[in-house]
Amino acid sequence: MAKRETGLARTARLLDLVPYLTTHQGVAISELARTFNTSVKEITDDLNTLWMCGLPGYTPLELIDLEFESGFVSIRNAETLATPRALDRAEALSIYMGLDLLAAELSQEEGFLQKEISKLQDQLRTLLISTPQIQIEANLASEYRALILRAIRKRGWLEITYHSAANDEITTRKIAPYELSQVGSHEYLQAYCDSARAIRNFRADRIVKVLEIADQLWPELPIGEESTDFTYRIKVLKESRQALEVFPDLSRGSDYIESQGFSQAWVARSVLSLGGSVEAFDPADIRVAVVQAAKAALDNYR
CATH class of the missing domain: 1.10.10 (Arc Repressor Mutant, subunit A)
Known part of the structure; x- marks a missing residue:
């Protein structure tokens, strides 16, 4: 055996x-x-x-x-x-605990490794003791947070300037906020977006500016009555692990992927990022966006 x-x-x-x-x-x-x-x-x-x-x-x-x-x-x-990196408190603590587990598996004959682990733990202990026990990072400026919480209480409207990671652009939107919540390490604002005419989640650290809108009623249309979702198809030219990560619905051996999306700009950028291993098939707007973005990138090298 x-x-x-x-x-x-x-x-x-x-x-x-x-x-x-x-x-x-x-x-x-x-x-x-x-x-x-x-x-x-x-x-x-x-x-x-x-x-x-x-x-x-x-x-x-x-x-x-x-x-x-x-x-x-x-x-x-x-x-x-x-690139050299400085350890934060969470990383240092994880390594410290991992070294404890490694030390527990070592035999008596490996005493020299025990000494090396002790030296590393001494260095980490100095970092952990010198690091503040509580670290708070505010995602929203206090005045913006106050405006958002007041709008939630009074069922009011806000105008926000927001950086959209999906479209890689800064836009101004009118929203009716519902809730501030913490998901993982990020804070999110859930609100009805007037331009999308649907509920959207906005990452708090991407909200650039907040203004209060007076005397505007909450949306009369039922939330989610209109949707900006769309169906797109991607043709697979070459199987790659990166394509499987970018498009999780893709399965090995398949020639096409059909999925739902909410941002044509994101789909177009994702297709370009895969370097020719996939091709935008439907809808035609995404094909046009890919061509335009590729031409714009080539023009930067001329």
Whole structure:
């Protein structure tokens, strides 16, 4: 019976893989398995695990961007990962607790590792003690928060200047706010948007300005009577892991994806970001938007 690998051994290999791949771009998976004295299957599982690792924020911009579908491994954002970072309190505490778990798995014969772990924990302990115990970051200016809460109480209207991440633009909207809520690490304002004629969620830290609108009644139409949702189709030209992440409805082996969207600009930018591995098929407006954006990008290089 094959000896079962411990979690400590695999963690150590994962930690060694990143610097090794950074200095050995394009290494074959089979050679990588020989170097780390493991099987091709195990090293492939490790690479799939690294896909979900990265820097805090954990968006596609911070995760380790690996390419190994061809059988050769490379890290496409090695420079970003190499940038030195200062640990915040939560990160330092997570590492400190992780070191405790590692120390518990070490045997008596590995006393030198125990000493190294103690040294690291001493450094982390200094950071944790010197860091304020409570850190509060206000997403909204106090005067804007007061206007929003007053409008919620009085069933009033507001005019907000908002940065839309979906369209990458700053717009002015008339809204009837319903609720301020916390979801994860972000605060959201739920409100009826007059321009969309539907309920929308606005991230509080993207609200640039808030103005009070006097003497305007709440919306007479039922909430959600009109919808800006639309159906779009994407043609798959080349299967890729990135396409599966951008369009979760896509399944391996399929030639098309049909899904619901709320922003044609977002769909167009997503198609462009995949570098020709997918093509906008329907509706025609998205195809036109992709062509226009591609031409505008090319013009910047002329």
